[in-house]
Amino acid sequence: MPSTLPVAAARRVLQSAREHIRKSESFAVETTLAGRHYLQMMADARIRGFEIVLVYIGTENVEINLARIRNRVLVGGHNVPEQDVRRRYKRSFQNLPAASAGADHTILFDNSTEEGYRLVAVLGASGDQWFKPLPDWAAPLA
Secondary structure: OHHHHHHHHHHHHHHHHHHHHHOOOOOOOOOOOOOOHHHHHHHHHHHOOOOOEEEEEEOOOHHHHHHHHHHHHHOOOOOOOHHHHHHHHHHHHHHHHHHHHOOOEEEEEEOOOOOOOEEEEEEEOOOOEEOOOOOHHHHHHO
8 A cells, every 4th residue: 555655646746736737826846757747747837838947956876866765764764665766767867858848947956965956057048057067967958
């Protein structure tokens, strides 16, 4: 039963987003961007006149994410199976170019170090700004 909870929660988020789109209400969602449902939702929202802002946070490698999950579990947080983390990590980067292309504005952050988020880029119709050093994961968008 517990393994079905994340799926049910994701369905509720998508349903709630559809309602906001239908009512022309602003909203935000958090996603690993590992699935294509959110790409379709972005396209649907854009057709309905929404301004789409993508804030994407990447890390240089999946091992960083796995270590952070292990640390979270040690202090009572929830676990995510390693195979799911590895699959989502890869798919997220595969979906990033399409998500960025479907957004009016894209803001990229790198969170690979313990110092915190580092601004990588601000992309949009008025021009793109890139901040060095550019992480390898962001290079396909440059």
